[in-house]
Amino acid sequence: xxxxxxxxxxxxxxxxxxxxxxxxxxxxxxxxxxxxxxxxxxxxxxxxxxxxxxxxxxxxxxxxxxxxxxxxxxxxxxxxxxxxxxxxxxxxxxxxxxxxxxxxxxxxxxxxxxxxxxxxxxxxxxxxxxxxxxxxxxxxxxxxxxxxxxxxxxxxxxxxxxxxxxxxxxxxxxxxxxxxxxxxxxxxxxxxxxxxxxxxxxxxxxxxxxxxxxxxxxxxxxxxxxxxxx
Amino acid sequence: xxxxxxxxxxxxxxxxxxxxxxxxxxxxxxxxxxxxxxxxxxxxxxxxxxxxxxxxxxxxxxxxxxxxxxxxxxxxxxxxxxxxxxxxxxxxxxxxxxxxxxxxxxxxxxxxxxxxxxxxxxxxxxxxxxxxxxxxxxxxxxxxxxxxxxxxxxxxxxxxxxxxxxxxxxxxxxxxxxxxxxxxxxxxxxxxxxxxxxxxxxxxxxxxxxxxxxxxxxxxxxxxxxxxxxxxxxxxxxxxxxxxxxxxxxxxxxxxxxxxxxxxxxxxxxxxxxxxxxxxxxxxxxxxxxxxxxxxxxxxxxxxxxxxxxxxxxxxxxxxxxxxxxxxxxxxxxxxxxxxxxxxxxxxxxxxxxxxxxxxxxxxxxxxxxxxxxxxxxxxxxxxxxxxxxxxxxxxxxxxxxxxxxxxxxxxxxxxxxxxxxxxxxxxxxxxxxxxxxxxxxxxxxxxxxxxxxxxxxxxxxxxxxxxx
Numbered sequence: 001x002x003x004x005x006x007x008x009x010x011x012x013x014x015x016x017x018x019x020x021x022x023x024x025x026x027x028x029x030x031x032x033x034x035x036x037x038x039x040x041x042x043x044x045x046x047x048x049x050x051x052x053x054x055x056x057x058x059x060x061x062x063x064x065x066x067x068x069x070x071x072x073x074x075x076x077x078x079x080x081x082x083x084x085x086x087x088x089x090x091x092x093x094x095x096x097x098x099x100x101x102x103x104x105x106x107x108x109x110x111x112x113x114x115x116x117x118x119x120x121x122x123x124x125x126x127x128x129x130x131x132x133x134x135x136x137x138x139x140x141x142x143x144x145x146x147x148x149x150x151x152x153x154x155x156x157x158x159x160x161x162x163x164x165x166x167x168x169x170x171x172x173x174x175x176x177x178x179x180x181x182x183x184x185x186x187x188x189x190x191x192x193x194x195x196x197x198x199x200x201x202x203x204x205x206x207x208x209x210x211x212x213x214x215x216x217x218x219x220x221x222x223x224x225x226x227x228x229x230x
Numbered sequence: 231x232x233x234x235x236x237x238x239x240x241x242x243x244x245x246x247x248x249x250x251x252x253x254x255x256x257x258x259x260x261x262x263x264x265x266x267x268x269x270x271x272x273x274x275x276x277x278x279x280x281x282x283x284x285x286x287x288x289x290x291x292x293x294x295x296x297x298x299x300x301x302x303x304x305x306x307x308x309x310x311x312x313x314x315x316x317x318x319x320x321x322x323x324x325x326x327x328x329x330x331x332x333x334x335x336x337x338x339x340x341x342x343x344x345x346x347x348x349x350x351x352x353x354x355x356x357x358x359x360x361x362x363x364x365x366x367x368x369x370x371x372x373x374x375x376x377x378x379x380x381x382x383x384x385x386x387x388x389x390x391x392x393x394x395x396x397x398x399x400x401x402x403x404x405x406x407x408x409x410x411x412x413x414x415x416x417x418x419x420x421x422x423x424x425x426x427x428x429x430x431x432x433x434x435x436x437x438x439x440x441x442x443x444x445x446x447x448x449x450x451x452x453x454x455x456x457x458x459x460x461x462x463x464x465x466x467x468x469x470x471x472x473x474x475x476x477x478x479x480x481x482x483x484x485x486x487x488x489x490x491x492x493x494x495x496x497x498x499x500x501x502x503x504x505x506x507x508x509x510x511x512x513x514x515x516x517x518x519x520x521x522x523x524x525x526x527x528x529x530x531x532x533x534x535x536x537x538x539x540x541x542x543x544x545x546x547x548x549x550x551x552x553x554x555x556x557x558x559x560x561x562x563x564x565x566x567x568x569x570x571x572x573x574x575x576x577x578x579x580x581x582x583x584x585x586x587x588x589x590x591x592x593x594x595x596x597x598x599x600x601x602x603x604x605x606x607x608x609x610x611x612x613x614x615x616x617x618x619x620x621x622x623x624x625x626x627x628x629x630x631x632x633x634x635x636x637x638x639x640x641x642x643x644x645x646x647x648x649x650x651x652x653x654x655x656x657x658x659x660x661x662x663x664x665x666x667x668x669x670x671x672x673x674x675x676x677x678x679x680x681x682x683x684x685x686x687x688x689x690x691x692x693x694x695x696x697x698x699x
Contacts, residue, residue: 010497016504023508080496102500102535105507177557178590192558192591222558222587 002116005046006030006197007037007063008078009055013101019048020105021172026112035061041067048112051095052078053086061093074115076108091198096159098184098195114186115159129161135167136230138207138216140168149207159184160203167217167227176224200225239429243422244415251414255407263403267396274392275348275359282361282385283346285309297381299323300339305383313388320381328386337362341382350389359387413584428456432463444471489545502531533659540661544645547668554672556697561623562616565591568597569614576601576612584618587696592669596677597625599662600689604629610689618695622675625691633681642679643667666691673697 004026011032018030029046031037034055041049049067057106060077067073074157077090077098087098096115099108132141139148147154156164162184163198167175175183177193185195200219204211218226285308297320306326309316317326317333324330332353340347341362348361362384366376433446438446448460493581506528513524546552562580569576597614604612608629615626634642641647646660670677675693682688 010501012498012501013504016501020504020508023511063415080493080500101496102503102538105504108504178559194555224558 001027002047002112003027003029004048004050004112005037005040006050007032007034007055007060008050008052009033010052013052017105017108021109021112024105024109026189034058034060037063038066041070041073045071046073048074048076048116050076050078050108050112052080053090054080061089064090064093064095068157072155072158072160074158077117078103078110087202088194088198091194091200094157094202096157096199098192110186116188117158117162135171135228137167137209140164147207152208156203159199160206163199164203164207164217167225170224171228174220174223174226180225190194196225240422240426243425244418247414247418247421248411250410252407254434255410259403259407263399266399270395271350271389272393274389278359278361278385278387279346279348279363282309282363286363286365286383297321299325302326302381307380309383309385313390315386316363317384317386318381319384320379326384328384332360332386333360333362333384334360338382341384344376344378352385353386357389357393359389361385361387407533425456428460432456432459435463435467439467439470444474464647484677485545485548488541489549492538492541492545495534496542499531499535499538503535506531537659537661540659540665544661544668546667547672552668554671554697555591556587556589558585559588559590559593560585561588561593561618561625565597565614565616566594568594569601572598572602574598574601574605574612576605576614577617579613581616581618584616584623585695586618586623586693588673588693589669592672593693596666596669596691597627599666600627600691603662604631604687604689607631620693620695622692625693626688627691628682628686628688630686633685634679634687639679643677663689 004012004021006017006021006028008017008030009032014030014032018028019194021028029040029044031040035058037051040046050203051060051063051067055063063076064075068076074097075219077087077095078101079086079090079098079099090098097111099109099111109208125134132139132146137149139151141147142165147156147161149162163180164181166183177196178194181187181193189193200217201211204214204217207216208214215230218228220226233301271356288308302320302323302325305318306328307318309318310327311518317324317330319325319329319330332351334349334351337347337349337360341364344364344366346361346363348359350357351360352358362382365379365383367379367382381553391496428448428451435446435448444467447464450457450460450464509524509528513528515521516524543552560582561584565580566578568574569578597617601612601614604627608631611630613626613628615628617624617626643663643666648660667677670693673693674697675691677689677691679687679689
């Protein structure tokens with residue numbers, strides 16, 4: 001079972017979530033502050049971070065940015081206020097998903113499962129050949145789950161990788177935000193399309209030559225996103 | 231501008247000034263004209279009479295009776311002049327340029343009686359002075375100093391010059407009156423303006439105040455009655471502003487308190503909610519009543535969570551922080567997803583292909599609240615119908631219950647309004663329909679409640695195809 005690092009300053013919430021996630025079989029490491037959490041990650045990496053945004057000292061956004069800068073560990077934000085600004089800022093800081101408190105343990109569990117979902121067995125386009133696919137300067141290896149550009153491997157967070165695999169499985173086809181939410185985040189119609197927009201921004205920053213003029217992941221206003229045409 | 235209303239203060243002032251000036255002009259000019267006219271004409275008549283008698287004296291000695299026509303003619307010739315034509319009569323004969331027809335019988339009668347007489351007559355549209363005089367013979371007798379000679383002299387004098395002068399007088403009087411009227415009107419406009427400007431300012435300020443601009447004040451000028459009105463207005467506005475400010479502060483405090491309380495409740499609820507799944511699983515293994523108690527705690531934690539979430543949602547609408555995240559949505563698909571996720575079993579009439587740019591999460595909230603409400607308070611079957619046209623989409627949620635009472639209808643979207651006082655608390659937060667209504671309004675759409683003719687309540691949601699910002 002995945003190892004979860006829980007960073008939450010409120011003792012009761014921390015204990016409640018630790019109890020519940022442990023009950024469901026996760027190995028939970030619960031810490032009180034962002035500094036503590038970063039120190040813990042440095043010595044003993046987890047599989048996923050569950051991060052409260054309102055923390056004393058270093059706030060959740062800063063913690064999120066530092067974890068993102070250091071690697072591609074999936075991050076789920078806990079937001080108590082349900083403020084749109086918080087959600088947007090958290091997603092921009094690099095979070096993969098968010099859960100609004102108070103949340104039932106099974107909701108958080110489902111989010112954790114979604115961000116950790118193995119990326120293998122993604123649907124392929126009808127004319128896809130086995131082995132690495134080439135799309136312009138981009139090489140996507142679906143079996144090895146490696147994306148490289150000009151031969152250099154690009155480090156993608158699991159959600160970003162899954163979004164790219166989903167889009168590139170059918171080049172030229174438009175996928176709506178709701179479709180992407182369902183296939184990448186397991187969220188369907190109750191999801192928040194800003195998750196998609198934020199992830200697309202992060203993906204573009206990594207794979208596009210000029211993120212302001214995207215070539216690989218193109219926006220179709222009012223419809224959704226499309227891979228190519230190159 | 232206060233406008234030129236027929237019975238307005240400005241019109242009344244102008245009319246009063248105009249009437250006053252016309253009356254004064256008429257009085258002054260009219261009296262002056264009449265006196266001058268009478269004076270001129272009187273003097274002319276007197277002069278004419280004197281002149282005539284002077285000339286007649288030169289006719290002596292009088293010719294013998296019966297007088298010959300030639301003698302009459304020479305007398306007439308002597309009297310004739312540039313502006314005068316004369317007629318001299320004696321017995322049946324007469325001589326001179328003047329037509330006898332202009333002599334009026336009254337004048338002739340006076341002249342016959344031996345006196346000099348005059349009269350203004352109209353000859354061919356021209357006013358002339360007609361003078362008549364008998365020629366008398368002095369007897370030297372004391373008792374009867376004169377006897378009539380039988381000769382009568384008539385004279386017609388042209389009064390053109392005098393009439394001209396009089397007319398000039400009249401014209402001058404009219405001009406003076408007109409000028410006075412104009413000056414009076416200008417003065418009236420100025421006076422009305424000076425009186426009405428503060429009134430207009432007062433009106434504008436009152437209108438701004440009424441429209442909600444509580445900073446509206448008037449500049450106080452001078453110390454007249456209008457200044458006193460302005461002071462009173464300013465004092466009233468100030469007091470109103472203070473009270474409204476106080477009310478707003480209190481309302482904001484109350485709302486902030488609700489928001490703060492909701493947020494404060496969230497943290498302990500987050501801890502409790504996190505473990506309810508665990509409690510639910512463990513409760514099965516616990517013997518009653520401990521198991522029942524655990525289930526109760528779990529259930530009520532969910533209800534409390536829902537209430538707090540709804541309260542927070544409401545405070546977001548109140549504070550104006552609720553925002554729309556619109557997306558291109560296939561409405562039928564979205565509604566079906568809501569029903570599926572919530573496990574609602576209803577009849578549907580959801581044609582495919584109706585798309586709108588709306589917020590899918592808010593649509594989900596609206597549909598979930600309407601259908602949940604219909605299932606709880608109405609009776610099955612519940613039907614969800616979707617229709618679309620150029621402007622928007624219409625979604626109707628119908629139930630087969632008894633419908634809504636007429637007195638309930640205006641309040642169904644009020645917060646915590648409960649149509650049935652006996653209704654159990656745990657059936658909902660009491661905010662669901664209010665939140666659905668606010669969500670519709672945020673889309674610039676509308677949500678209305680009504681009853682179907684065949685019985686049962688119907689909630690109809692209309693949302694525009696595209697929300698205009």
